[in-house]
Amino acid sequence: MTPMPTQLTGAQFLAARHRALLADEPRVGKTGAAIIAADMVLAKNIDVVTTASGRAVWRRGFATWSKLSRTVGIVGVDKNAADCDVRIFSYNGATNFNNLRTNDLVILDESHNCKNPEAKRTEAILGKALAGGSRLLNAASFVKPETRAWFLTGTPLSHDPSDIWTTMRSSCPDRLLANDTYGWPDVTKFEDFRHRYCIVRMKKISHFNKIPVVIGGRNEAELHRRLDGFFLRRTQKDIGIRPSVYELFPLIVSPAVRKQVDGDVSKAAILQAAENNDTKGLEMALGPLRRLTGNIKAQAVAEAVKEEFENGLNKIVLMYWHKEVGDILQAKLEKFNPLRIDGSTPTADREQFELAFRNNTENRVMLGQIQAAGEAVDFSSANELWFVETSFTPKDQAQAAMRITNVNQTQNTFVRVCCIEGSIDEALQASLLRLWTAINGVIK
Amino acid sequence: MISITFQLDETQDLKPQIQRALAALGFDTVTYTAPIQIVAAMPAPVEENETPVAEAPAKRGRKPKDVAVVAHAPAPQVVDLEVNEQDKIDEYVEVEQTRDKLTHDDVRDYVGQYTKKFGIVAAQKNIPTILGCAIADFPDDQVALQKAIFQIQAAMLGDQMQKELDTNFFDTFDEPEVAPEREITEQDVRDALMLYAKKYDADEKMPNTLIDGPDILKKTFGPTVTALRLMPKDPESLRKAYNAINDAIENNWYNRKVQQ
Numbered sequence: 001m002t003p004m005p006t007q008l009t010g011a012q013f014l015a016a017r018h019r020a021l022l023a024d025e026p027r028v029g030k031t032g033a034a035i036i037a038a039d040m041v042l043a044k045n046i047d048v049v050t051t052a053s054g055r056a057v058w059r060r061g062f063a064t065w066s067k068l069s070r071t072v073g074i075v076g077v078d079k080n081a082a083d084c085d086v087r088i089f090s091y092n093g094a095t096n097f098n099n100l101r102t103n104d105l106v107i108l109d110e111s112h113n114c115k116n117p118e119a120k121r122t123e124a125i126l127g128k129a130l131a132g133g134s135r136l137l138n139a140a141s142f143v144k145p146e147t148r149a150w151f152l153t154g155t156p157l158s159h160d161p162s163d164i165w166t167t168m169r170s171s172c173p174d175r176l177l178a179n180d181t182y183g184w185p186d187v188t189k190f191e192d193f194r195h196r197y198c199i200v201r202m203k204k205i206s207h208f209n210k211i212p213v214v215i216g217g218r219n220e221a222e223l224h225r226r227l228d229g230f231f232l233r234r235t236q237k238d239i240g241i242r243p244s245v246y247e248l249f250p251l252i253v254s255p256a257v258r259k260q261v262d263g264d265v266s267k268a269a270i271l272q273a274a275e276n277n278d279t280k281g282l283e284m285a286l287g288p289l290r291r292l293t294g295n296i297k298a299q300a301v302a303e304a305v306k307e308e309f310e311n312g313l314n315k316i317v318l319m320y321w322h323k324e325v326g327d328i329l330q331a332k333l334e335k336f337n338p339l340r341i342d343g344s345t346p347t348a349d350r351e352q353f354e355l356a357f358r359n360n361t362e363n364r365v366m367l368g369q370i371q372a373a374g375e376a377v378d379f380s381s382a383n384e385l386w387f388v389e390t391s392f393t394p395k396d397q398a399q400a401a402m403r404i405t406n407v408n409q410t411q412n413t414f415v416r417v418c419c420i421e422g423s424i425d426e427a428l429q430a431s432l433l434r435l436w437t438a439i440n441g442v443i444k
Numbered sequence: 445m446i447s448i449t450f451q452l453d454e455t456q457d458l459k460p461q462i463q464r465a466l467a468a469l470g471f472d473t474v475t476y477t478a479p480i481q482i483v484a485a486m487p488a489p490v491e492e493n494e495t496p497v498a499e500a501p502a503k504r505g506r507k508p509k510d511v512a513v514v515a516h517a518p519a520p521q522v523v524d525l526e527v528n529e530q531d532k533i534d535e536y537v538e539v540e541q542t543r544d545k546l547t548h549d550d551v552r553d554y555v556g557q558y559t560k561k562f563g564i565v566a567a568q569k570n571i572p573t574i575l576g577c578a579i580a581d582f583p584d585d586q587v588a589l590q591k592a593i594f595q596i597q598a599a600m601l602g603d604q605m606q607k608e609l610d611t612n613f614f615d616t617f618d619e620p621e622v623a624p625e626r627e628i629t630e631q632d633v634r635d636a637l638m639l640y641a642k643k644y645d646a647d648e649k650m651p652n653t654l655i656d657g658p659d660i661l662k663k664t665f666g667p668t669v670t671a672l673r674l675m676p677k678d679p680e681s682l683r684k685a686y687n688a689i690n691d692a693i694e695n696n697w698y699n700r701k702v703q704q
Binding site: 002003008011012015016036037039040041042044067068069070085104 | 547548549552553555556559560564565567568571578579580581584
């Protein structure tokens with residue numbers, strides 16, 4: 001895989017620093033940049049802490065981007081993962097892991113997950129803040145004082161400026177000290193930091209209890225100067241409009257569920273049928289397993305979508321095949337006000353839903369049945385489309401993907417095909433993806 | 445007579461201008477020598493596909509379908525091998541010049557090759573020494589990046605050459621390997637005693653051997669070992685006994701008269 005120039009500069013930025021924050025917008029290529037940088041510093045023992053849905057993406061990322069041979073394991077999923085060169089953790093997994101290894105590098109993906117100084121995960125990963133933050137107990141944490149650590153997030157201040165304190169306290173405490181030249185106060189302690197850079201009001205939550213609530217920011221320019229040189233941020237605009245990215249999105253499920261998905265079917269026969277575009281053969285071979293796989297994926301996808309929204313994604317289109325899968329997604333993502341178009345949707349409603357998805361910020365999810373919503377609608381207000389399930393007909397897939405990759409699109413687009421990692425579904429989806437992306441490659 | 449005039453920019457390289465002008469007329473390759481002299485061959489006569497149908501006399505009734513007539517384009521007639529070679533060189537230079545610039549990723553490629561060969565731990569130790577700095581610290585200029593790649597290549601090649609030397613060169617002058625010694629069995633010791641008897645005894649009763657044999661064993665293992673059955677049977681002891689008997693045969697420890 002050839003890296004984008006912005007990924008190379010991002011990698012150089014990280015590799016040149018012991019601690020750094022890469023704050024590129026989502027989908028600018030932080031994962032690739034960090035892995036390239038890990039190669040550049042010749043890191044062998046690496047711990048990656050990421051979201052639950054990001055774990056398999058990082059495993060795939062190392063296979064795609066790294067030029068160095070390292071063993072990669074997901075802790076809590078793979079046997080002997082703890083002995084691998086690259087250990088991938090979810091934030092919850094890292095919180096409960098007794099980390100004794102000295103690493104060459106720790107990568108915190110979506111590092112805003114460690115923004116709360118009192119959270120267990122923050123203490124386990126960055127260290128426990130004592131005396132309001134004047135001391136940091138981090139000898140047993142993932143990010144030890146001598147450990148090289150890079151923070152990746154598209155939303156470093158996900159709520160307010162105080163969100164960056166934990167990162168600065170663990171990685172650049174000298175930037176929190178007083179500076180007489182500029183007249184900056186010492187903000188090493190969390191409360192000092194928060195009151196310096198946030199407008200805080202006490203909110204009464206009962207007759208006897210009040211809590212501090214941040215209602216705005218202040219001294220932003222000062223904080224920006226304190227951070228100068230520690231972070232790098234590029235936007236989608238910086239990388240320019242690039243061809244659509246089509247990729248697999250592996251989902252992790254338990255071995256028992258994976259076995260259920262694989263069933264007793266002949267893997268060779270299924271892949272052969274996919275290669276030969278033998279739609280009927282595929283349907284015959286997979287039978288009810290297809291529906292079961294869809295239902296399992298829908299659960300995992302709903303969780304992954306929630307994480308993506310937390311990490312800065314604005315809107316998403318989810319394509320499915322079975323009605324049941326649409327039902328699961330609609331129920332699980334209810335709080336994002338999903339709109340849904342399937343075969344039973346009246347034409348008038350289709351137009352209204354399309355308009356609502358384009359104009360209403362609160363409608364963040366569009367659920368579309370591949371055949372019913374695969375043509376004559378425009379979802380280009382989203383730049384990300386996931387196939388929760390796929391059609392066995394490449395033409396349907398290609399058409400559905402064009403709901404976001406059309407001429408109205410002004411952002412970079414990402415089409416991801418969800419699959420269950422390590423199952424026959426992954427091999428099948430990879431095979432189908434090759435077929436229908438070839439169609440889009442020709443008729444784009 | 446048709447006269448064709450080209451207008452060339454004398455301040456620019458003439459060759460590509462001429463080639464472009466001729467290519468526009470259908471002449472792909474030309475020979476020229478200094479002073480520039482264009483020798484453009486007359487186009488070859490158009491060859492028509494000889495098909496019996498096409499040449500057959502017209503018949504009554506339905507007209508025969510049009511048969512595709514393949515007209516060969518005028519083939520370039522003048523081919524100069526030297527020019528072709530030069531073209532190849534020019535093309536190569538052009539490709540090299542227009543090739544994407546080297547980036548830190550190219551250096552990473554070679555580091556990847558190094559680690560595949562020697563492992564990451566060796567790379568962690570050696571690459572900063574080879575390059576003189578970390579990969580990311582290399583300035584983003586072509587000479588520096590090219591130099592970094594050469595250095596890594598040289599390190600890999602140097603190691604390869606060292607290995608070659610170690611295996612192919614120095615091995616030649618090493619002392620030949622000594623074959624591992626054969627393990628001595630109890631039977632070998634008995635056979636050695638028989639040889640002793642054959643050399644120093646005149647008859648089958650082996651009087652000298654019956655006296656000297658136990659003495660050899662006593663001298664080798666101590667006073668308590670006077671017979672083979674009393675001797676330790678480990679390989680080292682068997683070898684000691686075997687060597688002692690052979691030495692006795694060789695050096696005639698007991699000044700016996702040699703019978704054979």
